[in-house]
Amino acid sequence: MTSPALSMPLPQSRSRRGSKIAWVPTIILVIGALYCLLPLYWLVAASSKLPGELFTLPSFAPGFSGGIVDNVVALSNYRGGRYWLWTFNSFLYAGGGAALSTIVSAAAGYGLAKYKFAGKNLVFAFLLGAVLIPGVVLAVPQYLLMSKVGLAGTYWAVLIPSIVSPLGIYLCRIYAAAVIHDELLEAGRVDGASEIRIFFSIGLAPMIPGLITVFLLQFVGIWNNFLLPFLMLSDERLFPLTVGLYTMLNAGTEQPGMYTFIITGAFLSILPLVALFLLLQRYWRLDLISGSVKG
Amino acid sequence: MTAPNTPTKKRFRAVHPFVPWLFVGPAMLLSIATIVAPFIYAVIMSLRGVKVAGGGLGRREEVFVGFANYLSAAFNAELWAGFGRMLIVGVITIPITLGLALLFALLLDTPRVRLARFSRIAIFLPYAVPGVIASLMWGFIYLPGVSPIRELAANLGLAQPDFFTRDSIFWSIANINIWGGVGFNMVILYTALRGISSELYDAARVDGCTELQIALNIKLPLLLPAIVLTALFSLIGTIQLFSEPTTLSPLTDALSSTWVPMMLVYRDTFVAQNLYGGAATSMLVAVLTIAASVLLFWITRRRSAGGMA
Numbered sequence: 026m027t028s029p030a031l032s033m034p035l036p037q038s039r040s041r042r043g044s045k046i047a048w049v050p051t052i053i054l055v056i057g058a059l060y061c062l063l064p065l066y067w068l069v070a071a072s073s074k075l076p077g078e079l080f081t082l083p084s085f086a087p088g089f090s091g092g093i094v095d096n097v098v099a100l101s102n103y104r105g106g107r108y109w110l111w112t113f114n115s116f117l118y119a120g121g122g123a124a125l126s127t128i129v130s131a132a133a134g135y136g137l138a139k140y141k142f143a144g145k146n147l148v149f150a151f152l153l154g155a156v157l158i159p160g161v162v163l164a165v166p167q168y169l170l171m172s173k174v175g176l177a178g179t180y181w182a183v184l185i186p187s188i189v190s191p192l193g194i195y196l197c198r199i200y201a202a203a204v205i206h207d208e209l210l211e212a213g214r215v216d217g218a219s220e221i222r223i224f225f226s227i228g229l230a231p232m233i234p235g236l237i238t239v240f241l242l243q244f245v246g247i248w249n250n251f252l253l254p255f256l257m258l259s260d261e262r263l264f265p266l267t268v269g270l271y272t273m274l275n276a277g278t279e280q281p282g283m284y285t286f287i288i289t290g291a292f293l294s295i296l297p298l299v300a301l302f303l304l305l306q307r308y309w310r311l312d313l314i315s316g317s318v319k320g
Numbered sequence: 321m322t323a324p325n326t327p328t329k330k331r332f333r334a335v336h337p338f339v340p341w342l343f344v345g346p347a348m349l350l351s352i353a354t355i356v357a358p359f360i361y362a363v364i365m366s367l368r369g370v371k372v373a374g375g376g377l378g379r380r381e382e383v384f385v386g387f388a389n390y391l392s393a394a395f396n397a398e399l400w401a402g403f404g405r406m407l408i409v410g411v412i413t414i415p416i417t418l419g420l421a422l423l424f425a426l427l428l429d430t431p432r433v434r435l436a437r438f439s440r441i442a443i444f445l446p447y448a449v450p451g452v453i454a455s456l457m458w459g460f461i462y463l464p465g466v467s468p469i470r471e472l473a474a475n476l477g478l479a480q481p482d483f484f485t486r487d488s489i490f491w492s493i494a495n496i497n498i499w500g501g502v503g504f505n506m507v508i509l510y511t512a513l514r515g516i517s518s519e520l521y522d523a524a525r526v527d528g529c530t531e532l533q534i535a536l537n538i539k540l541p542l543l544l545p546a547i548v549l550t551a552l553f554s555l556i557g558t559i560q561l562f563s564e565p566t567t568l569s570p571l572t573d574a575l576s577s578t579w580v581p582m583m584l585v586y587r588d589t590f591v592a593q594n595l596y597g598g599a600a601t602s603m604l605v606a607v608l609t610i611a612a613s614v615l616l617f618w619i620t621r622r623r624s625a626g627g628m629a
Contacts, residue, residue: 045432046432046433046434047430047431047432047433047434047531050427050430050433051433051434051435051436053423053424053427054424054427054428054433054435054436054439054443055435055439057420057424057439057442057443057502058435058438058439058442058443059442060499061442061443061445061446061499061502061503062442062445064457064458064461064499065445065446065449065457067457067461067468068457071460071466079466080465080466083471084466084467084468084471084472085468129346129347129350130347132342132343132344132346132347133343133344133346133347133348135343136340136341136342136343136344137343137344140335140339140340140343142337142340142341143337145340148344148348151348151351152344152347152348152351155351155355155356157609157610157613158355158359158606158609158610159556159559159560159605159606159609160560161560161562161582161605162362162560162602162603162605162606162609163354163355163358163359163362165362165585165586165589165598165599165602166358166359166361166362166365166599166602167354167358169358169361169365169595170357170358170361185350185353185354186354188350188354189347189350189351189354189355194347214335220335220336220339220342221342224343245447245448248450249449249450249451249452250450251450251451251452251562251563251566251567252562252563252582256586256590266450266453267450267452267453267563268452270452270453270456271452271456271566271567274456274459274567274570274571275570278570278571281465284460284466287456288457288460291453291456291457294450294453295448295449295450295453298448298449299445299448301448302441302444302445302447302448303441306441
């Protein structure tokens with residue numbers, strides 16, 4: 026603290042390494058990290074155990090008798106490989122839904138940020154107002170309407186309601202306003218390009234980092250969704266992982282022999298998202314949500 | 321490239337008035353189809369009911385029943401008990417989640433903290449775990465015979481906690497929500513903190529402020545808008561509580577099939593096949609959510625306006 030350099034405003038003083046370590050904050054943060062990680066570690070340890078070992082071995086000790094292999098085999102054999110089908114479905118819903126959602130949000134955000142038109146504020150309020158209506162409340166009428174048009178129980182029943190994302194539109198609008206220069210769009214117009222072409226060839230490129238954030242948020246939202254597919258789908262071949270694992274748990278609570286491979290299923294199901302997080306960390310631009318865009 | 325000193329008026333060359341609608345159109349149409357239409361449909365359904373026409377074996381027909389569904393929902397003690405249970409979970413969950421998120425965000429932003437990157441990623445990681453999977457995992461961690469916490473208590477010679485009593489279940493569910501929610505809120509608050517110019521702190525440090533004083537007197541007030549945002553997310557999340565108690569219910573008798581309002585809606589609509597009653601209850605939950613969101617905004621806006629004066 027007494028370093029003479031402190032009297033000068035250092036732009037990077039926050040990341041500067043001082044001689045003393047701030048122990049109390051470090052320890053509290055590590056305790057927080059352990060609270061978040063230990064249950065996940067327990068999931069890994071339990072996945073490595075044979076069904077009997079779950080009740081006999083110490084909780085946090087992994088099993089070394091080939092439990093993980095047995096569990097994955099048992100999981101793969103569960104109802105003729107349903108688990109992998111559910112995994113595929115989760116990727117389909119989350120990947121397809123997030124991709125469609127990102128395109129729709131990007132177009133809407135761009136339209137709202139880069140054009141002046143009558144009713145623009147009304148459109149924006151309308152699109153954002155939807156965030157007030159809780160998704161859970163909509164799920165039941167969405168199901169009823171979907172069954173009216175004969176789409177309940179199909180892939181579309183889960184995909185279509187996942188496309189509109191008020192948060193995504195909001196983020197795209199502030200991002201487009203911040204990063205797309207009007208001069209570039211104007212140059213495109215002078216060159217005689219159509220408005221659609223200008224959007225795709227000039228507008229979209231600078232928006233990509235923001236769009237990846239929107240894609241990721243929506244991907245996680247759909248991947249984690251339970252109620253919508255739970256209501257919409259009755260054919261277990263269309264289930265995503267969340268609904269599939271819930272039905273597995275429902276069937277398995279009376280059979281302790283099933284516990285380890287249900288746990289293994291839970292463990293494997295979170296690997297894709299964890300990988301997505303760790304690999305694409307720099308795209309988790311949550312500062313967009315709290316409203317500060319710095320290009 | 322146009323010259324940088326182009327007058328701003330010229331920015332928007334006259335494009336065909338239809339063009340902007342090309343961009344906002346898809347979002348508008350989808351919003352109408354998947355949000356507005358179901359909402360209106362739910363309102364209509366909630367005002368209708370089934371009447372059996374012409375004696376015992378008569379034809380069942382749908383009729384307008386006014387507010388009858390709302391009345392029976394409002395007099396359904398189970399619904400209010402569900403709201404009460406939801407409220408208890410919320411009262412436990414929201415302050416602890418936001419308190420921890422704020423604490424961790426401020427600590428991450430403190431100079432000379434070690435392992436900050438590791439802690440930040442570790443605390444954010446549960447956000448990647450779906451509520452159903454988190455409930456399934458915690459369900460086993462709570463389950464007698466498997467629970468590592470009960471094992472630890474037994475090894476230490478302590479009384480083994482029971483996570484599935486009618487009282488402890490509130491804490492057990494709150495814990496799942498806290499575990500899943502702290503990281504997301506922490507990152508929102510932390511990124512908001514990073515956006516504050518560090519020159520503010522340097523000036524305070526020169527004046528002899530401790531890091532704690534800086535956190536409480538400079539960072540906390542500036543974080544207020546972000547805190548409101550995270551509170552709103554948590555509040556809406558609590559009202560929509562469904563997957564956690566539903567997933568835990570196969571593991572314990574402490575959770576009824578109508579434990580929270582949305583579980584009651586599900587049971588009414590799909591198990592009891594009472595679409596009309598379910599729609600009315602849905603609307604009550606929606607109105608409550610909207611009212612709570614608006615109220616929160618109103619309170620905080622009033623307070624921050626008062627603070628400015």
